[in-house]
Amino acid sequence: MKRRNFLKKIGFAAGAPIAFQGVPLKLLGAHQEIQNLAAQSTNDRVLIILQLHGGNDGLNTIIPISNYDEYYSRRANIAIPYKVGNRTLIPLDSTVASEEQVGLHPDMHDFKRLYDSGKAAVFQGVSYEKNNGSHFRGRDIWFMGGDADDYFSSGWIGRYLGKEYEPLTYPSDFPTEEMPDPLALEMGNDVSLLFHQEGNIPTSISLGSNPTNLANLIDQLEGFTDDGIDPRGNPPAFLNNSPYGQEMNWILGLEDKSETYIKRLAEIYESASGTSVTYPETYPFNAPQGAKSNPLTNQLKLVARLLAGGVKTKVFLVKMGGFDTHASQVEDYDPTMGVHSALLYHISSAMSAFQKDLRSRGLEDRVLTMSMSEFGRRVGSNGSYGSDHGTGGPVMMFGLGVKPGIYGTVPDVSQSNVGMQFDYRQIYANILHEWMGVERSVIANDIFFRDFIEGPNPDGGNYEPMDLIKEVILGENEYLKKNYRMESVYPNPASNYTQAKIFVNNYQDVSVQLINVRGNIVAQTQRRVAPGEHTFSFTLDTLSPGFYFIKAKSEMLDDTKRLIIRK
Template identity: 45%
Template sequence: MAIVQNVSYENMNGSHFRSRDIWYMGGDYNEYFSSGWMGRYLEHLYPGYPAGYPSVETPDPLAIEIGTGVSLAFHRNEGIPMGLSVQDPNAFYNLINSVGGAPPISLPDTHAGDEIEYIMQIERQSNNYAERLKNVYNAGANSSTIYPDMYPFVAPSNAVNNPLAPQLKIVSRLISGGIGTKIFLCRIGGFDTHANQVMSNDTTMGGHAALLYHISSAVKAFYEDLGNLGLADRVLTMTFSEFGRRVASNASYGTDHGNAAPMLIFGTCLNPGVYGTNPDLLNLQGGNIPMQHDYRQVFSSVVKDWFGASDAAMEAVRFENYIDNRIDYINCKELGLTELFKENLWLKCHPNPTSGATTVTYYLRNSADVKIEIRDMNGRSLATTAKKNAAEGEHTLDMDLSRFQNGMYIVALIVNNTATVIQKVIVNR
């Protein structure tokens, strides 16, 4: 885990809506973009979207937001967003297939016609991805990890249930099913604690304590789940909010809008620790914690060091001014998501289901040390091939699964001891 202290932007805006837009768009306080930094990055990687997508090489949504709408973060300058919003993949599929009608034959050359075409593009992309999401979700499975659902101590009724854990559980299952989506966005609200942040008789308990518990317990379960599935090395998780809180409490046992706040980063590919200085509570600015890091220094590290973005991509994202002063908290830059997908395009098993024998086929774009592991659905290793150096190109391996009982298993391709690509295989005799 890494903690970046005192993150904000110059002239922080105290409006929830405007400040959230600034974080999503990746700009200054006085800039107004119609696009978001995630959307610009994905548009640079996939020019021409949505034409030609989904495709054989890119069958999955480029980004997914768990919820009912797509945030500004995934928007681009023109056209539909680069991501989809999904609450539950199976429910999304059922919804798509239960509504709709014949599209209009022609559209008027007016602003209204442009809006209708926009809606039709959203509909087409939703239809295109619905079945794929359903299949990937059903092909995946969570391990035996138990995700928390409630706060176990005293807290206001609206803070008892954990809203983050079920979202992360969906993300883990989609990843285990082999989805190639690069970015997932989950939300947890309730941090606008103007009142009742703590209990009047115990400041260690209350709504804020429950929220912190929800984040820590949900993320802990998420990485335990991913670890059991052999996928933890592929996932980086980061928190951010539109602003922080004041240091001093108000008369309602709460805190008001503040300037800087910490950002939390989770994952196995981190240089763990605290980046920046801990807040000096005797050296405030109007009751606020002073800014030490611009939020784009943190985001730039994700784009450059985790995704492996080129300088041209950083310029497209509008983060070119942060290339040289980004925060160095990622320690496996040589195997970010972009490089991972370049090395391992796919892994397939055929026949699947199988009565015993299956042929594992995989493709490498670069030579690498590889081994194949059979795991149960809790991530426990059942059988492993000897490690070997495989050349660039397509490879096949015949595997005998006849000694395994009927059920679903994980075939994992492990590359250079770090990257893992998986495929579910069903044994059915």
């Protein structure tokens, strides 16, 4: 049997999880041949794909405000309230046109903070033509990077690896000793198509959960014993040079390389310190017990620590399930509570902690995270306080490198399904080009088999460059200053009074202080404001002439301007 045929016949059954720090992992090429591909990477940037397993309800995640009444009428029993009660949707960006206004679920405050800090973006109506709303087929399509009628045996990341590192071929030209780390890691118990290469397969093993004991556990494993003939797990001599012997040697080689990999992974983990950031553990409100714990916390903690330890892995796949919300998506007494609410809280709170963790480790400029889900939910709700399989849905993106914004327009909720505005590959292609540095010709010809960055689309339309990535400069936050600012102090110079105009992009408790040159607060006013422009006034009659400062402060605002008082 030829090795290539042997690989094809193994199928996905060859994959088994490795549990590391309590998180099951899938290793792309546990043997070092494929690990060495990463040594040729032209940058140290990392891509994390966040899989929302089950089909996320995008309309209760990114909520249309401009056509809210119709949104509410189509799903009254699960619709998120607007300007009613304490738990109302969060307007995402008051600076965009009124017809483009959207809101966030009330448990996504951390996403709002990331967005206002220039570290998050939203893409509406992401799908593919002929989306059939199938879980298994949908996930395969998103992972393989093809059309609804395609049946590729490889994933889009796998094809990227295959072309990026030519003329080296896997496995014949490897291993080398330059790259001891895996090129990709997948969390969870399933082996996805994402990292699959034509003729090759992700190979994994299963081990215990304590990372400090991984290497010791490997050393304690004993080889297969067959009545004393095979004490070390080696095949009998009469099988040497036979097809069966060659295949057996290859399998044993995988074991050896996996052992090398596990020890290396344990060393990387131990070389980095634990996080100083507090990650969320549980949902603080009402939800079924199975939805209370945050499933992303341990996964993201592990990714951050491995990166801090120096792992050269380029792509991570992290996962969370529970999004197939046909029934009891919300609580019957409150549509802002329930399973889906907890899931959205877990995403935004864990990603916020993850960004803080990366920043504290000096890694924030290297990591970009993007979400994906096999489909969205239908516009209309069902009678079971749930939503059924749909087509288009939102993609969220996180990181210091993303250009924040709301991409696309508010969905037409008069239809049964959310219409497609972006082919999912359009976003992937731009990320590959702008973030990972892949040539456009490689993306068009060898990864997606059409140009999803620019040029005509064979199905009609035109895919323009999306320009998703901003230049990463730590310490600068122009987006935050744009959305939370003191616009002016007028009149200035002043004698009797002055007014400070501020702009905020969220509901905020804002304090505005008048401070003298000695740093003493001589006047102060404070109030809660809505998104938009607001005026704070000061009477100056009793103050001496000279230089003063007006300081505006809130959760997201910290701005100061100088004031001159003249009599």
